[in-house]
Amino acid sequence: MTTATDLETLSAGGSSASDVGGGPNKKIVGKSPGRIAFERLRDDKVAVVCSITVAILVLLGLFAPLITSAMGIYYNQPPEGPTGSATDYLNAFGMPSIGPPYYAYTWEHPLGLSPGTAEDNLAHLLYGIRTSFFVALMATTLSTIIGVSIGLIAGFSRGALDRGISFVIDTFLAFPFILGALALSPIITSRFATEPEQLARASLLALIAVLVIFGWMGLARLIRGQVLSLREREFVQSAQVIGVPTSRILFKELLPNLIAPIVVSVSLSLPGYVAAEAGLSYLGIGLTGTPSLGQTIVRAQTYYEEYALYLWAPVVAVMVLVVSLNLLGDSVRDAFDPKTRR
């Protein structure tokens, strides 16, 4: 039933921003948990700064092709394009003969050229960020869908099915992730050896697959635990008693109550996947044929003294990306769970 007071609040809800728990004179406002969390988030300075940073990086990644073609820079060719020669831009020792580290700064190549290949570092960086986001988003989306579904089923079904699913989850958790990635990489290479473009796509998809295959279990366990406690609550039991179909119970009764842990998990797994992609590519078992920050770091690490900019640009990019996503994730968690609020 709705009282008059409540109606009043609802109509004024939009304007009465953040006076949750205000003084006795304030009106009592009814808000959904999501809305409360969002408002807390908006007040959190760290969260705002991180959101802006992430938004900028997303835009840079999203528009990488446009930016590079507008600037006339290439991530996979020397400055003159496919018919050019890299040696025209390199000295005898393979270091760039224009721009950093030895020559005057040039706006044509703001982060310089890569030693040995004379490719543009900025273009590499932009495409690397693009790849990082793509991989992290895909992996997060897929592993969240899989993890939530399996967690719901395991938690709600009693007996053999739950035990079976839990066993599968434990098995996947026990399987060494790096080993799986190591084993998969050469198989894919030999399968698509003769088609470079397909190989690039296959290695991208394989990387996402590896991240998903070894990334859904944590969330599944979390959800299962939540469901185990929720399913004994009255609203679920009453729904069962009046014969609501199981799927409806799962998705209409239980799922809305799990939004908080899911959002938290998503916000924390995004930076995890960004780091994992860079790490695996660094180890040579991640991406090939697709620009990636991890691969640029491998190439650059021997130049740390001679040509620091070459190394620092991708390192800082990965760092900023991971740190801002992580802090944002922390803030999201705090916002959803007032008990941990600092």
Place this chain on the structure above:
Amino acid sequence: MRLRNPVIAVSTAALLSLAACGGSGEDPDPSAGGESSEEVTEGSGSGKGGAAGGGSEEREGAAPEIEGAEAGGTMKVISANGLNTMDPSEAYYTNTYSILAGLVTRSLTQYVYKDGDMVLIPDLATKLPTPNEDYTEWTVELRDDVKWENGDPVTPEEVAYGIKRSFDRASFPEGAAYSNDYFVDGDKYKGPYKSGEDYKGIEIDGNTMTFKMATPFPDFAFWGAFPAMGPIPTDEKINDPAKYAQHPWATGPYMFDEYTPEKALTLVKNPNWDPATDPGRRQLVDGFDMEFNVPTAKIDQIMLKDDPNTITYDNISATVFPDFQRDAKDRLVIGTDPCTFMWYPDYRKITDMKVRQALAFAYPYGDAYAAAGLIEGITRSYGTNIMPEGIPGREEYNPLPEHDLGETDPEAAKALLKEAGEEGYEITFLYAQDDPISVDVKDAIVRGLTNAGFTPKPVASTIAEASTVRADPDADINVRSGGWCSDWPSGGSWFPPVFQSTNLDEEGLGSNYAAFSEPEVDKEIKRILGLPIEDQPEAWNALDQMIMEKYFPVFVTGYGGVAIANGSGVNGMEVDNTTGMPTWKDMWISK
């Protein structure tokens, strides 16, 4: 010989240089186990063009004293690569070969450094081996005063046993196969473990040993310098291959103290080595601490900052090379190794010589070197001869007069392709997709070939797989890239293994990566091997030129070079141009 280290060789040289190695004939695939590999030879004179690899001479008594040399100190050796097996019968990488032969094990003959070249002198033998008229029988008189590290005398039976062990391709798949190729029954005798100790090719009479060959082997004395051609204890409990590689018994001035494979090796003085018995080696340093798998960037910095007693036998990276030239020029040691890096178009698939020549015009020499991190003129130089500089008899020629050394000329390539009616010819070649440098080199090559009117189709492989795929005659590629470093300064370690027809079904490619087969060349190789030894250098050079001008089966992408460094306390370090390794026998530490 194979170049040290699987990983870096693939790395630095990648497709430029997945080199080969190994014997020519019997061993079906000498390079398969060796990932990257290359062969290394004896004595190409460093930059002396045709200066005859030092030759050979008789020597007696102890090695001559070095003026001002001081004794003492422990030398630290760092390298980015591990050692492959240290069993003398299988030591065929440049680092294992050089460390064993230079410091630990003695064999029939040995090399010493003399004025920039390596000279072959006797070692366990009192004099250099003497052949019969047609080089099918070699006689060696052994010293009777050489001792093992435990003080027992080395007997001719033990020398014979060690040499018999060099026939065993199953136990020592990576070893050089010259015994199998040339010795009597080399194809049937499988070493003492499989075929027993009864082998009719070696006769012992007192201290005199006679070796019988199936085909003329004029280069026997060079083969005698391999650790495989030295003594091994006959007790099978001691010489068990797996165990012996952990601690090969020393006959030289230093012996194994502690050896942790892939990590560290400590050599200490061998108290039972008598300088009077050894005309080449010295025992000036107290010992060697070798550390492996050190990151390249770390090695560069340690060497640049100068740790007095430290040396490295890895090439200094191109990035820090200018710093070295500026700050530490005197500690930089530059020399050559006897390697030629080539592109081998498959002779069965790319049958039109014009297409092969067009490839030589199209290849992006400069861009590929830069991508591979090589320094033009230092660690890679241009050339056209198959045999690298320093091999006796070598004279420069250019099979493509319009092609300037190291120049990429897309227009000329296009014209040749048009002439052949093969515009857009498809070139499939390997690269290692998990090695960023290999990928960069591939990108450069793809660009170069595209500009020249070819259709490049790079085939992805991995660092671990690349050399195996390359060695497969049926692999779906029509160009192989590799390097060959000869085992001694003679065409005899170039043309028989690289250009003689191989039985592809039974033996695979061996080191004939072009699958080249011309009866005329086979016949000429046989003829030259039977020539008097003094006529051979010129004949090999003529054959070099004939193959390139008449058939153009391969083209040279460059020759190898060495730029290594030592600490300020280390003296006497030069480049042994037979291996591209330091001259261990002459090095000492000043205090």
